[in-house]
Amino acid sequence: MTEINDQLTAALNGIVDPVSGKGLIDSERAPAPRFADGIASVILDVTDINEDKRALIEADINRALEAIDGVKTVRVAMTSKRTTRRIIAIGSGKGGVGKSTLSANLAIALARRGLRVGLIDADIYGPSQPRLLGAEDRKPTANEYKKLVPVKTEFGISMLSMGQLVKPGQAIAWRGPMAGNALGQLIDADWGDTETLIIDLPPGTGDVQLTMVQKYKPAGALIVSTPQDLALIDARRAIHLFTEADVPIIGLVENMAGYECPECGAISDPFGTGGAEAASKELGYDFLGRIPLDIDIRLASDNGVPPAASNGRSADAFNTIAGKLTDWMDG
Numbered sequence: 001m002t003e004i005n006d007q008l009t010a011a012l013n014g015i016v017d018p019v020s021g022k023g024l025i026d027s028e029r030a031p032a033p034r035f036a037d038g039i040a041s042v043i044l045d046v047t048d049i050n051e052d053k054r055a056l057i058e059a060d061i062n063r064a065l066e067a068i069d070g071v072k073t074v075r076v077a078m079t080s081k082r083t084t085r086r087i088i089a090i091g092s093g094k095g096g097v098g099k100s101t102l103s104a105n106l107a108i109a110l111a112r113r114g115l116r117v118g119l120i121d122a123d124i125y126g127p128s129q130p131r132l133l134g135a136e137d138r139k140p141t142a143n144e145y146k147k148l149v150p151v152k153t154e155f156g157i158s159m160l161s162m163g164q165l166v167k168p169g170q171a172i173a174w175r176g177p178m179a180g181n182a183l184g185q186l187i188d189a190d191w192g193d194t195e196t197l198i199i200d201l202p203p204g205t206g207d208v209q210l211t212m213v214q215k216y217k218p219a220g221a222l223i224v225s226t227p228q229d230l231a232l233i234d235a236r237r238a239i240h241l242f243t244e245a246d247v248p249i250i251g252l253v254e255n256m257a258g259y260e261c262p263e264c265g266a267i268s269d270p271f272g273t274g275g276a277e278a279a280s281k282e283l284g285y286d287f288l289g290r291i292p293l294d295i296d297i298r299l300a301s302d303n304g305v306p307p308a309a310s311n312g313r314s315a316d317a318f319n320t321i322a323g324k325l326t327d328w329m330d331g
């Protein structure tokens with residue numbers, strides 16, 4: 001009897017929790033299974049895990065436990081704690097440093113870990129998520145309460161963009177309250193059971209950022225910068241905006257670091273390297289990772305297929321950052 005219980009426990013712990021990467025017992029997703037009269041019963045906490053991944057885990061549990069001698073039936077009961085939606089802001093001091101690229105790929109990397117993730121493109125001056133996610137032809141609808149229903153993408157995340165609310169070029173003339181209201185429409189949309197919202201903020205420290213920290217306080221902010229000094233000076237300004245409003249800084253990401261020559265493989269550093277890591281140390285924040293300057297990232301982004309959706313060197317870089325972000329959220 002004890003032996004079969006041990007086998008069941010080991011089999012259950014052999015299945016990996018997609019969010020923490022640990023076994024289901026070690027990650028406290030499930031207590032040891034119960035066993036009586038040939039029936040193995042498992043209680044599984046599926047908080048933060050999306051529908052697709054839940055079904056996969058359930059199938060894995062059935063397969064693993066049914067393979068044990070003496071088990072006739074496997075029963076899996078799923079439970080979920082209701083948690084409030086968590087907002088993670090992605091900010092930068094200046095434009096063009098890769099904030100939108102990071103936001104899209106990070107959201108996808110988190111969804112691939114099994115989290116239920118939504119992405120908001122709050123960049124009124126240059127909304128780019130519909131293009132990055134190959135969803136330019138999709139428009140959000142409104143539900144019966146007149147709330148926007150985010151568009152689904154092929155990459156396991158839903159998305160809403162300022163670009164879907166206005167005609168191109170029109171938002172440039174928006175004054176503070178209009179921009180703030182538009183942000184509100186995106187955040188208070190019908191996000192269903194989404195638990196993590198990644199917000200791609202406009203660069204700098206303008207009206208949208210102020211509304212963001214004052215009205216929709218993020219759980220944390222992640223700052224992206226290129227390695228050169230000028231970008232880092234701007235990044236410090238963005239950090240200041242969040243810290244003034246008591247929004248925790250999750251850490252810094254360095255983008256466009258280290259260019260690998262496609263001809264000879266030599267690595268060069270057009271924008272320098274290590275600046276963001278040094279700045280993180282100096283300011284006392286975590287350094288979350290470095291994304292190489294890679295033509296494949298630009299080409300994939302232009303084609304609406306974010307690199308984090310497939311496997312490879314670029315996907316690995318985004319995955320590392322997603323792992324650190326998950327650790328931060330768990331902590």
Ligand SMILES: Nc1ncnc2c1ncn2[C@@H]1O[C@H](COP(=O)(O)OP(=O)(O)OP(=O)(O)O)[C@@H](O)[C@H]1O
Binds near residue numbers: 099101293301
């Ligand atoms: N690591 C990278 N390697 C190669 N190209 C990159 C990388 N990161 C971003 N890019 C490219 O740089 C350009 C700017 O990136 P992105 O739009 O993500 O920046 P941004 O900070 O959001 O800019 P903006 O503030 O203007 O919206 C895009 O063409 C993008 O494909």
